[in-house]
Every structure is written in C-alpha cells, then in structure tokens.
Amino acid sequence: MHPAYSVIIFTSSSGAGYGLLIWLALARLTGAWNLSPVVAVGACLVALALVTAGLLSSTFHLGHPERAWRAMTQWRSSWLSREGVVAVLTYPAALVFTVGWFWGSISESQMTAAAAITLVLSLITVYCTSMIYASLKTIPRWSNGFVSPLYLVFALASGGLLFAVTLGVAGLADLTTIILLFFVVSIAWIVKWYYWRFIDSAKAESDTGTATGLGHLGTVTQLEAPHTSENYLLKEMGYQVAQKHAVVLRRYCLVMGMFLPLFLLLAAGMASGISHVICLLLAMICGFLGIIMERWLFFAEAKHVVTLFYGRSV
Amino acid sequence: MTMLPKSTKKKLGLVTDLDICVGCHACAVNCKEWNTGGHSAPLTDLDAYAKDPNGVWFNRVHVYETDDGQNSRTVNFPRSCLHCEQPDCVTVCPTGASYKREEDGIVLVDAEKCIGCKLCSWACAYGAREYDETDGIMKKCTLCIDRIYNENLEESERQPACVITCPTRARHFGDLGDPESDISKLVEKRGGFQLMPETGYEPVNRYLPPRPRKTRVGDTGAMARLEAAEDSKPSSDFFSWLDKKLSR
Amino acid sequence: MAFQQERVDTSPKISDEVKKTTCYMCACRCGIRVHLKDGEVRYIEGNPDHPVNKGVLCGKGSSGIMQHLSPARLTNPLKRIGERGSGDYEEISWDEALETATRWMGDIRKDDPRKLAFFTGRDQSQSLTAFWATKFGTLNHAAHGGFCSVNMAAAGLYTIGGSFWEFGEPDWENTRYFMMFGVAEDHDSNPIKTGLGQIKGRENTKFVSINPVRTGYSAIADEWVGIRPGTDGLFVMALIHELIKAQKVDLDFLVRYTNAPWLVREDPGHAEHGLFLRDENGNPLAWDRDSDGPVNALLPEISPALGGLFTLPDGSKARPSFEIMANRYLEPQYSANEVEDRTGVPADTIRRLAAELAHAAFEQEIELDIEWTDWAGRKHDKMIGRPVAMHAMRGISAHSNGFHTCRAIHVLQMLLGSIDCPGGFRYKPPFPRPCPPGPKPVGKPEHIKANEAMPGPPLGFTTGPEDLLVDAEGNPCRIDKGFSWEHPVSSHGLMHMVIHNAWAADPYPVDTLFLYMANMAWNSSMNTKGTMEMLTDIDEESGEYKIPHIIYSDAYASEMTYYADLILPDTSYLERWDCISLLDRPISTAHGPADSIRHPIVDPGRNVRPFQDVLIDLGARLGLPGFTKDDGTALYPGGYSDYIVNHERLPGIGPLAGWRGEDGESFGRGAVNPKQLEQYIENGGFWQHHLPESQQYYKHANKDYLEFAEHMGFIPKAEQVIMQLYSEPMQKFKLAAEGHGDVQPPENLRERIRNYFDPLPIWYQPIEESMVDLEEYPIHAITQRPMAMYHSWGAQNAWLRQIHGYNRLCMSRDLAREIGVGDDDWVYVESHNGRIKCQVRTMSGVERNTVWTWNAIGKRRGSWNLDKDAAEGEKGFLLNHLISELLPEETGGRRMSNSDPVTGQAAWFDLRVKISKAEAGAGQSEPQFEPLHRVPGEMDRPKDVRFGEEFLPKGSWRRKQS
Numbered sequence A: 001m002h003p004a005y006s007v008i009i010f011t012s013s014s015g016a017g018y019g020l021l022i023w024l025a026l027a028r029l030t031g032a033w034n035l036s037p038v039v040a041v042g043a044c045l046v047a048l049a050l051v052t053a054g055l056l057s058s059t060f061h062l063g064h065p066e067r068a069w070r071a072m073t074q075w076r077s078s079w080l081s082r083e084g085v086v087a088v089l090t091y092p093a094a095l096v097f098t099v100g101w102f103w104g105s106i107s108e109s110q111m112t113a114a115a116a117i118t119l120v121l122s123l124i125t126v127y128c129t130s131m132i133y134a135s136l137k138t139i140p141r142w143s144n145g146f147v148s149p150l151y152l153v154f155a156l157a158s159g160g161l162l163f164a165v166t167l168g169v170a171g172l173a174d175l176t177t178i179i180l181l182f183f184v185v186s187i188a189w190i191v192k193w194y195y196w197r198f199i200d201s202a203k204a205e206s207d208t209g210t211a212t213g214l215g216h217l218g219t220v221t222q223l224e225a226p227h228t229s230e231n232y233l234l235k236e237m238g239y240q241v242a243q244k245h246a247v248v249l250r251r252y253c254l255v256m257g258m259f260l261p262l263f264l265l266l267a268a269g270m271a272s273g274i275s276h277v278i279c280l281l282l283a284m285i286c287g288f289l290g291i292i293m294e295r296w297l298f299f300a301e302a303k304h305v306v307t308l309f310y311g312r313s314v
Numbered sequence B: 001m002t003m004l005p006k007s008t009k010k011k012l013g014l015v016t017d018l019d020i021c022v023g024c025h026a027c028a029v030n031c032k033e034w035n036t037g038g039h040s041a042p043l044t045d046l047d048a049y050a051k052d053p054n055g056v057w058f059n060r061v062h063v064y065e066t067d068d069g070q071n072s073r074t075v076n077f078p079r080s081c082l083h084c085e086q087p088d089c090v091t092v093c094p095t096g097a098s099y100k101r102e103e104d105g106i107v108l109v110d111a112e113k114c115i116g117c118k119l120c121s122w123a124c125a126y127g128a129r130e131y132d133e134t135d136g137i138m139k140k141c142t143l144c145i146d147r148i149y150n151e152n153l154e155e156s157e158r159q160p161a162c163v164i165t166c167p168t169r170a171r172h173f174g175d176l177g178d179p180e181s182d183i184s185k186l187v188e189k190r191g192g193f194q195l196m197p198e199t200g201y202e203p204v205n206r207y208l209p210p211r212p213r214k215t216r217v218g219d220t221g222a223m224a225r226l227e228a229a230e231d232s233k234p235s236s237d238f239f240s241w242l243d244k245k246l247s248r
Numbered sequence C: 001m002a003f004q005q006e007r008v009d010t011s012p013k014i015s016d017e018v019k020k021t022t023c024y025m026c027a028c029r030c031g032i033r034v035h036l037k038d039g040e041v042r043y044i045e046g047n048p049d050h051p052v053n054k055g056v057l058c059g060k061g062s063s064g065i066m067q068h069l070s071p072a073r074l075t076n077p078l079k080r081i082g083e084r085g086s087g088d089y090e091e092i093s094w095d096e097a098l099e100t101a102t103r104w105m106g107d108i109r110k111d112d113p114r115k116l117a118f119f120t121g122r123d124q125s126q127s128l129t130a131f132w133a134t135k136f137g138t139l140n141h142a143a144h145g146g147f148c149s150v151n152m153a154a155a156g157l158y159t160i161g162g163s164f165w166e167f168g169e170p171d172w173e174n175t176r177y178f179m180m181f182g183v184a185e186d187h188d189s190n191p192i193k194t195g196l197g198q199i200k201g202r203e204n205t206k207f208v209s210i211n212p213v214r215t216g217y218s219a220i221a222d223e224w225v226g227i228r229p230g231t232d233g234l235f236v237m238a239l240i241h242e243l244i245k246a247q248k249v250d251l252d253f254l255v256r257y258t259n260a261p262w263l264v265r266e267d268p269g270h271a272e273h274g275l276f277l278r279d280e281n282g283n284p285l286a287w288d289r290d291s292d293g294p295v296n297a298l299l300p301e302i303s304p305a306l307g308g309l310f311t312l313p314d315g316s317k318a319r320p321s322f323e324i325m326a327n328r329y330l331e332p333q334y335s336a337n338e339v340e341d342r343t344g345v346p347a348d349t350i351r352r353l354a355a356e357l358a359h360a361a362f363e364q365e366i367e368l369d370i371e372w373t374d375w376a377g378r379k380h381d382k383m384i385g386r387p388v389a390m391h392a393m394r395g396i397s398a399h400s401n402g403f404h405t406c407r408a409i410h411v412l413q414m415l416l417g418s419i420d421c422p423g424g425f426r427y428k429p430p431f432p433r434p435c436p437p438g439p440k441p442v443g444k445p446e447h448i449k450a451n452e453a454m455p456g457p458p459l460g461f462t463t464g465p466e467d468l469l470v471d472a473e474g475n476p477c478r479i480d481k482g483f484s485w486e487h488p489v490s491s492h493g494l495m496h497m498v499i500h501n502a503w504a505a506d507p508y509p510v511d512t513l514f515l516y517m518a519n520m521a522w523n524s525s526m527n528t529k530g531t532m533e534m535l536t537d538i539d540e541e542s543g544e545y546k547i548p549h550i551i552y553s554d555a556y557a558s559e560m561t562y563y564a565d566l567i568l569p570d571t572s573y574l575e576r577w578d579c580i581s582l583l584d585r586p587i588s589t590a591h592g593p594a595d596s597i598r599h600p601i602v603d604p605g606r607n608v609r610p611f612q613d614v615l616i617d618l619g620a621r622l623g624l625p626g627f628t629k630d631d632g633t634a635l636y637p638g639g640y641s642d643y644i645v646n647h648e649r650l651p652g653i654g655p656l657a658g659w660r661g662e663d664g665e666s667f668g669r670g671a672v673n674p675k676q677l678e679q680y681i682e683n684g685g686f687w688q689h690h691l692p693e694s695q696q697y698y699k700h701a702n703k704d705y706l707e708f709a710e711h712m713g714f715i716p717k718a719e720q721v722i723m724q725l726y727s728e729p730m731q732k733f734k735l736a737a738e739g740h741g742d743v744q745p746p747e748n749l750r751e752r753i754r755n756y757f758d759p760l761p762i763w764y765q766p767i768e769e770s771m772v773d774l775e776e777y778p779i780h781a782i783t784q785r786p787m788a789m790y791h792s793w794g795a796q797n798a799w800l801r802q803i804h805g806y807n808r809l810c811m812s813r814d815l816a817r818e819i820g821v822g823d824d825d826w827v828y829v830e831s832h833n834g835r836i837k838c839q840v841r842t843m844s845g846v847e848r849n850t851v852w853t854w855n856a857i858g859k860r861r862g863s864w865n866l867d868k869d870a871a872e873g874e875k876g877f878l879l880n881h882l883i884s885e886l887l888p889e890e891t892g893g894r895r896m897s898n899s900d901p902v903t904g905q906a907a908w909f910d911l912r913v914k915i916s917k918a919e920a921g922a923g924q925s926e927p928q929f930e931p932l933h934r935v936p937g938e939m940d941r942p943k944d945v946r947f948g949e950e951f952l953p954k955g956s957w958r959r960k961q962s
C-alpha cells in the first residue's frame, strides 16, 4: 500500500496523543503521580494538540475536507466512521478532564468520571483506528489479530514516552515509572516483532489463479497489463518496498524505536537533573521516529489482493 | 446504504465469456467513451499527452497465460465492478456515498456525498474503484445505470455500453438473481464462476471458463490420419480413381 | 442520521441529434451513429443496421472522439522555411498553397508527367486518386497495396477471381471448420471478431489458427499451430499431399469450376510447353471421355479427363493440369515427415489436420434446399456445401514467398471444393471477377505524353511479358519498378520503393513526390532511418534535395509531415465527404454488394480542407481532362460531393451504386441522381443490395448472379469465372525467361524469373533468409497489429495511448534463457540492416525461434504533439529500422528490392535477427533522433483531459473547465 504521509502522521500522532491522555487519566485515577495542575494541563494540551494534528492531517488528505462531517454518519457499518464519532466524543471529556485540573467548580467526582471516560474513549478511538485497517480482508497483512494490539501498545508506548518527559520535567520520573515504561516500550516492539514474523511466514490464501479463476489451467502469469501506463490502482495499492529494503528498515526501526529509547530510559534512570530530562526527551524523540518508520513500513509492506490481477503475489 | 440492503429485488450484473474474448479492448474503450459523458462524468485523464498518462477507466482488459508447457493457453480477461452482494467497499464507507441499490443491487458512489477518503478502493478486492483526483471523489462502473433504464434509448439498446459494443458478443447483461433469466441459464450451462470467492463478497458477475481445446484425435470425429489409397504412387498411370466419370 | 439513497436520473437525454456515417478509425469502415449534444460529439456507437458491424464498435472506433479532438491536428497549410526535417514552417493561405502545388506540377506536366510520383497510403478514395493520376498523365501512382498485402490480392485474383484481405469472407453461419493463417486483426476487424464469436459458440465447429504467436484471435482458437514464419507454403502443400494421396478431393468441383481438366501442352523446350492447348477460337481444350477426343473445355455436359497423356490430331501431347498438379504434390518432399522440421509442425499434427479437413468437407457435407441455375442454365434443387472455410492475411502475404503460399491455400480450397459454397469461403461482390481481371497496366513509353492524360489507369493485371511496363531494353518504366521484370505481377505497385528509387534516380529522377495519408518517414517505410536520410539528402551539383519537391497531405503532425515542403492539412473523418465505392474497396458482404459515404458531421473550425476537394481543385487548376469542362472551368466546382454524385466512370455507373436514376429509383446502373447523397444519409450513410437466396452461393458459376454482376458492371460478360488451379500467366513469364517469345527478361533477371515463376504454387525459402548467414541471424522477428491501435495514428489518442504507450519485444522463455535475459531487460536486436535497442517480455505462446512486437507503437520524440519524454519515444520502438527495403548484396554488387519477386509485395516478415543483452541501466530505446518540435498552428496540448464534464447538468460542481 502507498505509505501516504497523511495517514502515517494521522495514526502515529493521534496514537501518541491518545496514549498520553490515557497515562494522564491513569495518573489522575490512581494518584500514583501527583502532577501539579500546570504540568498536567500542559500535558493534556500537548495530547489534544497531537490528536487534533492527526485528525486534521487525515481530514486534509480527503478529496473533500469540507464534507468531512459526513464521515460521522455511517458508524453502524464503518470503522472509519466510528473512529470519527468516538474521536469527536472524546473531546468534551478530555476538555473537562483538562480544565478540571485547576477549575474549582469541577468536583472531584466529576473529575474522576471525566478521567475515566477520557481513558475509555481514548482506548476505543485507538481501537477504531486499528480496525479501519484490521477490517480490510483485501490486505492479509492487516486483517489479522496483531493489528489492534499493535495500535494500542504503540499508543501506550509513544504516549508513555511523552508522559515520561512530562514527569521528568516535574521531577517525578522515578525508577518504578521508568521501569514500567521500559516494559511498555519493550512489549510494543515484541508484539511488532511477532507481527513481522507472522507476515513473513503467513502464506497467501489467494493467488493470480484464484483471483482470475484460471488456476485449474496451471500457473497463471500476466502477459499484458490492461495499460502500459500506470493507474490509480497501482499507485495506491500496488506500492511495493523490496523485501531486502524492508529488512534493513525493520532494523532501523528496532534501533530507533526500541533499543535507543530503552537505553535512554535506563540512562535517565541513572542520571539526574537536566541530563535526566534530556535523556527522557531523547528517548521520546527516538521513540517517535521509530514509530513513524514502523508506520511507514506498516503501509509499505502491506500487499493488496488487487495486485494479483497484475500478476503479483500477496 | 452502507449497511447493505438485506436483499435486493434484482441482481443485475455481467457475464463475460473467456472462451470467446479476443482481448480487443472495445468494451473498455466504449465504457470510457459512454461514461465520461454520463452519470459519473468525466472520467478524467491526467497528463493525457505526457510521459505517464493516467486515466479513470471502469473496465480494463488483462491478458494472461496459463501454464508454460504443451497445454499452455492465452486468456484475455476484462475486469470491471462485479456488483458484489456482500461487498466491503460499501460497508467501510464512512459517509454513505458508497451504496448498493435495493432495487437492482447495483453498487454506486453518490458523487454528492463522497469525501474521497479512498477507503472503499482499499476494501475492493477486484480493483473496480477508480479515484478521480480532479473531482476528489471515487468513481466506478455504474453498470451503465444511465443506459439500462433509459427511456430515450430503444428497448434493445438498454444494455451496458460494453455489452452492446463487444464485437465477439462475449459479454452478457441480465438479472443473475432470477434463475429463469437467459443469463442465469447461460451461467448454469457453461459453469460460470466467481472471482476470488474467498473474499466472501459474493460477486454477482460471473465469468465463463475457456472451453477445452480440440487438439486430440477424434475431437472432430476425424481419424488420426487419412488412409493412403493403394494406387497412389506418383506416376501417370496411378490415376485409376480419375476414371470415375466426371461431367461438367 | 437516516440513510437517503441517492436519486439517480436513469433516463438522461443522451443527445440532441444523432447522425449516421462511417467510421474511419481504421479501414474496416463500420457504420456509426454519432450523438451530438450542444453541437459537440457526445458519443459514437455502432450502427445496428449497418452490414459491416451490425452495431458493434471496436476499441479504436470507440475512441474516435479523442482523434477528433487530438491536439496533433494540423490547422493551416504550411510552407517549409527551414531545413527539411527541421519542422520550421510558416503558415500560408490555401490559395498560395494550391498555386505553389499547381506551379510545381504544371511545370512537370508540360515537360515529363512521369516526374510526378503520386502515392497514397490509407487512402479510401483510390478510384479518385488513380483517376486523377491517369488524367495527369503519370504512371507513377499507386496506393499502399504494394507494402500491404498485394500478395493476397494478386494470388486470389489470378487464382479464384476473388481474394482474402477484405474481398471475401468465411461463411460464418454454416462453416464447421475454420482455418486461419497469419491473421492478428485484419481489415475486417469487426466482422472477423463477430464471426469468431459466432463459430466459437457452436460446439460442432472447430477453429484452427496457424500462427507463430498465440495472442488475440489465436488465443481463442480450438487449436493453435505455432508454425515457423515463412513456411506455411510447405505446411499447406503437405496437407495437399495427404489429401491427394488419400484421394480426398472434390473432383466434381474441380471439373466444373476450375481449369483442372484443361490440357497443358507437354513438350519441354517448346515455346508453348506448359501452356494450355486452345482451339482456333482461343478456347482451352479438355479431353472428352465420351467422344474420346479434344473438346472446348468451356462447354457444359462434356466429361473431361483429369488424368492421362493425350495426343492431339496435330500430334502435340498434353495432360490435364490436374494430373500435373497431383504429381507435383505427391512427391515425397511434400510429405508431412519431410516438412516437419522446416515448419516446426509435427508430422502427426499435419496428418491429423488433413484428416480433419477431409472429414469436415466430405463427411459433414451440408445441403441447403435452395434452387439455383448454373452458368449453363441447368437448374439445381439444392446447394451442396463443404463446410471448410479459410482466411489468410499478412502472415502469408508479408513474406517474399507469399504469392505462391497464398496460391497454395487457394489450391487447397479448390481441392476441398469449398469456395463460395455453403460453409466455405465466400466472395464479396463485385467479386468474383475473371481471373485475372482486366485491365492491363498502362504506362508504356508510348502512353506517356507531355500535357496529356494516359489512355488508362496505371495499375492493372499483367498476363504475360507483353503486358509489362518496360522499355525496349527491358528496363522499368515506373519509378517503383512495378510491372517490370523485377516484379512482373505487381498489381498494386511498390510504395515501399518509391522514396529509395526517387532518391537514387533509379530508373530516373522525379521532381515532385506527392504523398497522401502515409507516414513514410516512420512506420510505413522499411529502413526508416535510411529513408529519413534519403528525404533530406542533397545533390552535390545542383545543391538541391535529391527529391526536389515533396507535397504531403496529412491531418495530424505525423513524422512524415516534417519532411514535406508543402503541407496540405486534411480534415478528420467526421468533417468531410467520403465515398466507399464499389469502384474501390467496397464494404460489400457475401450477402450482397454495398457501398457507403461519410458526410460532414461537425465543422472543422480550422483552416483545413478535405484532401479530395483539394485534389479535384488541383485537377481543375491544372486543367486536367476529367476535371475541367471544355471551356476550361472546373467540372466539379462543388468539390468531392459534387464528384461523387456527378462523376460517371461508364455510362450510368458512378462512385455510388445506390439510388441512381433521376429520382433514385434504380441502383447499380442509372442516371445521375442529384438527391443521391441525401438518400444515402436518410438510409444511414450506406446502400446495400441483398442478393436473393438463389444467388448467395456459387457466384462464380451462378447464372442469375453473373447476369446481375454484368448489369452492375462488376464483370464485362455474364460468363462463368473459372478458377485457375494452374496459372498460365506464370508459365508465360517462365517461358520468356527460358528464351521464348519476343519480350524476354534482361540477362541478369532470367534466372530470377525462371526460379520464382511457376504455373503451380511452389515454396522457396524467404529470400532475405536465403541470403543472410543463419548462424549469425538465427531468429525470426515479426510484428502484429494491436487491436486497440491503428498504425501510427492512435498515438495522439488520449485513450488508446494509455493502452499501448510503448511496446516490448516478446520471446519464448526458452530463447530468453538462451540469450540470458528476462522480463524488462534491455536487448540489442541486430539485422543485416541495422540495430535497435528495446525491452524484453517473455511468454509461452510463441514459436521458439520467433520474436514479435506490436506494430507502429514507437514514435519519434516530439511528433504527434506528444511530450518529448512520452513513453512512445522513450521506450517504444520500431522493427522497421531493421527491415531493409533492399536485400543484401548479391555477388556482383546488385541489391534487389526486399519484396516478393512475383508481386513486389514488401517482405516485412522475412526479417532475421540476432539478439544480445544490452548493458544494464540503459533506459531508452534506440535509435533516437532529434526530438521534433511543434509545427505552426498545432494547438497547445491540455495537461489533463476532462472530456465529458460539459455534458453534466448545468451548475454541477463537476463542470470545471466548461
């Protein structure tokens, strides 16, 4: 699939945003970290900014952004629609949750409710996003059990790294937190690693033979494509990254997205003062870059069954 | 609607005979010609006279070869929307622009609702959806909805452009929901099949498989070889068979 | 929110007006209905009532709108101001253009009319253009037939009085066995497709395709025979061998309808050896069994012998031609086993196919209960059919042995008795005609006079040495050397030799080359690169171009336009009058004669004129007889439409056969009808006469039909057309070469004539093949027509160029492995004439040692108003650079034309090549030439085409540009 920047930004940025919201909500509900209102509100605003940036980027890549509102209407059947609806519903809750940190007239119980709702809706939104892809039967590398967990853990990981920076700034990033994040990030990439193993080993259910129904006559090869010139299908669905490149990129991903952040987290755990914060910041930045690469691969490595008609395999 | 209709009154669709199709592209070009001025007008061609022209087409003709040995064959293969009964191209649509008509099962895009998110084209297994960049909306085979019911056309011409124009008559149009229709009987008789049934989209369109070749002795009722007549040695006296009285 | 299903307008108004005319996206000439909306062409569809296409429309025809709107359209007459080939022109007025042309040609006519060479390509008004040349007085005229398929035409017309090409067709309804040789598309584009669809639908009918490549038609064949190029003659002769050996031959058919019983003099060395014995009235003789003596072979009721050596009263000995033929093909060299290796067709397959042919012809005989009367007036109560049909085209004709191979196929048809019978091959009126038909070619030295017309048309049919257009020394009279000893039976001329010979001043220089509708600087020339050089070559002394003047009429900025000194821009096919005439290449079907017209549907809106109008105007300006009244004023001031209606070739016979007579009451013969064109338009642009059932078959011997044909002027006399199993004209040329008669070939051509002329079909190795080192050039290279592209002129078509933007060199995986290449790799392909570079595609459906590509896809960069980096120029390529118009040097240095030695047919498919891997990373096809730039008046090409939005309801947001 064509790795369009809009969707890469959309999924990674909103993912991180919702992830951060989830951590902040947890912080509020568990009280494990007693954030000062200023820091908390700041973090909430950053989270909302990321979410909004993601949603906008996906909106502006539409053919008709001005009609975007229509995307809310088909929630009964469409995951994209659902994602839109829940994303929008998340805003009020998240806003209450944000202002609640300092605005007295919002009661403790209301604030708890807001936090809880924000947490749940954020999880659901990320899940919906994942299902947009996981529900596509046409793309075996997406329609499998890995995709939703992936989106969720990566949201938690990216959000978590941001959360760590937040805590760091507030001087609250204690060793337990860092270790906790260490595990979250590790888990995210372990899941991804298994996903890669899965897609590499999964054998295709369809081939040009089943696509054309000519399989019974022997292996089917394409002699001539309909047109000598490229078309929308091939540009959008036919995008291919060579396996050998993919392997290399996967390594970069792991280094950038996993090893570096983990190392930096540990470093942060040891360091103190400004270097402590810098390590967390770097961890976050590397983590983000890693996840953006991961998303790029998520699309670039996905093969669409329509390419079978063009004599390719999935 | 993007919730699929429980059932449709008709299942209009196409049947393509792969035993007859010579791959001439008439259906593809005539489709383009009709539809570029029709319901989904225009079928834009980007960079039409430049290096990499890229146009919207509702019908594209592939050529395949099967096997590589003695019984290898060449099969010409037109591909357009199959107007599936359970297509995700409809259900994934967030706006309701992509829908399946209750009255005849035709899958259409509502140009006024489409936001151009392209998701339906991702969901289509058969490459039947074509995004028009200049209009920012998805377009696709309409089963010539502006022909098949068109009162400005003679009864006999209320058929899809690709069917009317096909020089070999390899394309057929009709109600595949009605077992009594000619087209259903044809599918029955020739063992018409669906493409990639594993998607579960239940395509309405069917393809008729290429018939077996007639390359074996006896396929036409003839013997393996002719019996040489025994008096047939090249010399002027052999022509006893020519003594048969012939008259002009 | 509740879902609202869109309200679709299922009955939109399609158009304000529908006009019926004739398609010209190719030469098939289907009937079309053009829908006009707000004065614009909205949709073009097939006309269901039309005899040719019965409502269907092919891919090319369906893209007519894009041709009509092409940005490559020329818009103004142009005069060259820069170097030839530079594309530097200035726009001039029509008056200046026509005055210039008149001046050039007028001077020629005053001096030596031969110095005008007037040649036309996709011309569909050949009866006008030939008439014009005749009246101008030059013999140097021909249409494209010489480089196209004259082998089919000549072999057919000399043998059965009809021919393949589009002059005959299989009996699609009744045939049980259809054998097709070397056809990818053909002129009968739609009828063949429809016919194949029809027979494929019948379980009891078999379709066999003989073709080195298995695509398109061959892909759906019930059996594909992947023959080696150039060997069909052997294959067919082996079939004949099998049939004769088994005595599976329709003797009654041969006796009644062919010259099989005619007595051939047997007296080696005698001046008349191998000629027919004739009585004092010139009638051929047969040996009558009843009277046991010679009789006029043309008489009915005789019972002629087909075998035996007979001695005539005057002592001369003779044999029926049938026996000579039978003995020839019974020779072991024609057995299946013997031809297996050369043809690449297993002997068992050949034997099986022979058996299948015999089975279909003799075991599956069909009878139609239709009464008919034969040539001798005898009534028959049924029509017997041998349901074996055959069709052949360029796979046969485009080889230097194509004439004989095509004749062999006709012989096979005759032996099976399957010509113009139910289920067989059928003539399309005006065929059959006497074989060969008159007239003889005109243009002998005494026929050419300054300021005078020639006594007759330049093209015709030679029947012996005395008919050749040669001077006293036996040298060619025509610039293309047609009808000379080099190509005695070149009935269509040799268009592919004109530029070379004019450049070489061989046999003499010409002053003006006048071309129409032929892209001679590109895809229609052999040795394209060389041709471009000849067109621009300058004579040392005079400092002038070796071809001093070139006038060209094209409608688009083709490669050729860049080499013209004067460009006469034509209209598109929707903007002019045209006439598809029975005097020319009619659209008849076997069911009856038909002709049709084109009429202006839309206004050009550019400063262009229909070429035919221009030609008629020039005729008048030059004061040519036939184009001027006695008072010197224009005879057809109304232009082509005026000519179509008022011109009469013979009294009562004009370009159009329909609605003749003062008020259109008659057809065929009749007075001029001023309302004729209106009546054509009312009838959908065509006229067709349905032959009554009793005239549908046996047209060659069907009294009622023959009388009808005479009345229509198709044939001089209502006499039986007797098929020529044994061809006497061929023997006459051979005898001359053997030293008999007054007109004999020059010494250096004797052997050539002796070798290549034979009264019975022979097979010889394609000439180029026999001259090049086959170790060095082991591969056959051929082209095919893509069904969705017409020669060069589809490249400018925004829709078609998406389908065929570039071509690949297709080869078997085996061969690719041997060369060490795979898909998309670049290779060099070399012939004795040159080298090209192109990209590979591997496949399985192709003969092991044959490579092929689509014809005419490659374009010169910058031509046709395409971007300089368009795929057509970057990746597309032509084989033509490899194909030489001349054969390799013979000992003695002579280089003959790369053509069939009998007919002069260009031998495109004799090409032999070697292939090697090109260095990697090389991304451009070769050869490449200076990119061309737009000529003045050519419009800017739009970036995107959004054709059709203007037909959306007013106010629709999708109406952007309009």
Ligand SMILES: Nc1nc2c(c(=O)[nH]1)N[C@H]1C(S)=C(S)[C@@H](COP(=O)(O)OP(=O)(O)OC[C@H]3O[C@@H](n4cnc5c(=O)[nH]c(N)nc54)[C@H](O)[C@@H]3O)O[C@H]1N2
Binding pocket: C121, C122, C144, C147, C148, C149, C516, C517, C518, C519, C520, C523, C524, C525, C553, C554, C555, C556, C557, C558, C559, C560, C570, C571, C572, C573, C611, C783, C784, C790, C791, C792, C793, C855, C856, C879, C880, C908
């Ligand atoms: N390698 C190879 N070469 C071949 C062949 C092959 O099989 N292989 N085939 C050969 C054969 S059979 C043929 S017939 C030739 C065909 O070759 P051409 O006769 O050259 O046919 P086109 O390429 O169509 O070129 C016709 C020209 O007519 C112009 N034209 C189109 N419409 C009009 C019109 O309405 N008016 C005017 N005035 N001009 C118009 C086009 O722009 C084009 O320049 O090619 C030959 N060349």
Ligand SMILES: Nc1nc2c(c(=O)[nH]1)N[C@H]1C(S)=C(S)[C@@H](COP(=O)(O)OP(=O)(O)OC[C@H]3O[C@@H](n4cnc5c(=O)[nH]c(N)nc54)[C@H](O)[C@@H]3O)O[C@H]1N2
Binding pocket: C026, C027, C060, C148, C149, C181, C182, C183, C184, C185, C186, C187, C188, C189, C210, C211, C212, C213, C227, C228, C229, C230, C231, C232, C392, C393, C394, C395, C396, C399, C782, C783, C784, C785, C786, C787, C788, C789, C790, C791, C852, C909
């Ligand atoms: N779409 C389209 N239609 C056209 C044209 C066009 O350009 N495009 N051109 C028109 C013109 S001008 C012409 S002349 C006709 C020509 O129509 P065709 O006769 O169909 O001409 P080609 O496409 O050259 O097809 C030649 C076929 O012969 C095969 N062949 C080559 N060598 C041999 C051989 O030695 N033996 C046998 N058995 N087969 C062989 C080739 O593989 C190819 O399939 O088409 C006309 N119709």
Ligand code: SF4
Binding pocket: B016, B020, B021, B022, B023, B024, B025, B026, B027, B028, B061, B076, B078, B165, B166, B167, B168, B169, B170, B171
């Ligand atoms: S028009 Fe008919 S024959 Fe031609 S490609 Fe389409 S289906 Fe095949």
Ligand code: SF4
Binding pocket: B080, B081, B082, B083, B084, B087, B088, B089, B090, B107, B123, B124, B125, B126, B127, B128, B129, B140, B201
């Ligand atoms: S073919 Fe594709 S677009 Fe057409 S209905 Fe089926 S899934 Fe939808």
Ligand code: SF4
Binding pocket: B092, B093, B094, B095, B096, B097, B098, B109, B113, B114, B115, B116, B117, B118, B119, B120, B121, B137, B138
């Ligand atoms: S592109 Fe249009 S039709 Fe397709 S899913 Fe998006 S909104 Fe629906």
Ligand code: SF4
Binding pocket: B030, B031, B032, B034, B035, B058, B059, B080, B081, B140, B141, B142, B143, B144, B160, B161, B162, B163
């Ligand atoms: S039904 Fe109409 S829209 Fe669909 S492919 Fe055929 S012509 Fe095109």
Ligand code: SF4
Binding pocket: C023, C024, C025, C026, C027, C028, C029, C030, C053, C056, C057, C058, C059, C060, C061, C062, C189, C190
């Ligand atoms: S075959 Fe096609 S292009 Fe040729 S005349 Fe017929 S419709 Fe036109």
Ligand SMILES: [Mo]
Binding pocket: C147, C148, C149
């Ligand atoms: Mo041709």
